[in-house]
Amino acid sequence: MHEASICLSLMKKVQETTHHYPGALVRHIHLKIGPLSGIDPHLLEQAFRISKKEPALEGAILNIECTAAKVRCLDCQEVSEVPSNHLCCRPCGSTHTQLLSGSELYIDNIDLSIPEETFEGATHV
């Protein structure tokens, strides 16, 4: 289950960000994950639930947007949404395609709630 090591990396990145916002609580973490990233969103959610022990993360909700695999055909130039194990052009069947999306694995943004009194000290990341 390599989602555990991805989860550690996620926690580290979130902690690096909250470090700039003293007293902040993480409300939502928005991720984008594609089917060709090799990461199972449900397993990542489970790993996150087990890992988020510290107070700043305890109430955080992982919000995962699962992107679709899309290819551009290098023969007919059409763009089509395809299953991750069949990356051929949907209209013409060509195997000469370029992957446009589907391998995403990144944090889009995080929502923090910040104590009003410390807000003045917050720095932008």
Next chain:
Amino acid sequence: MCDSCGCNLTPGLKQSMEQQPGHKIVQTVELLDDLLSENNHQAAHNREHFSRHNTLAINLMSAPGSGKTSLLEATIDALKGRYRIAVIEGDLETENDAQRIRKKGVPAYQITTGTACHLDSHMVHHALHHLELDEVDLLFIENVGNLVCPASFDLGQHANVTLLSVPEGDDKPAKYPVMFHASDLLLITKSDLLPYLDDFSPRAAQQYFRQLANPAPIFTLSAKTNEGLGDWLSWLEEQLEKNITKAALA
């Protein structure tokens, strides 16, 4: 959209804001940060390290038992006099594979991952401290036998080689698309078993692989009989030539 007045609040965020007494200011912080960036950064460092030493690094990936170590033994037998070879072995436990490689007179460093299901670039970097890369033309990294996890982790290799052995079945590329999509070369191994396992069709395996829009070459071979080994060796020599040319240009 500003970060302070609340105009960027999603409905869920507004709700959670209300539920948290004392925490009234809510801010969305854009990160757009790759979750594998740390691994990728180390992988890039490893790749530079290989380039500095003119070492070609090949990452071998497959299911357990598909014949990665046997392929390496046959490859070492064929190339040992001409190229200086080293191997990094990845397994959950045991030094067995590294011992097999050392018996062939080639340096091998065994990474035992414990419970980790894949190698990552940090483990490989650590292993590199145990090898004299100045004395290595060709470094094989034999990844942990697993068709899922290793595909997501760049190690700094120059090429990914995936093995698909005849007993596994010809539809593995359709079942594990991430791994086969990332392959620079597909080797159908244990071809000596084809007469006994007639439900494996190399043609079907090729079709499943091509459906991933992967134009990489496909060779069929047996490390036991050496049948088809020549194509693999020629491919390796071609990569070694390219690596030497690239180093000369640099």
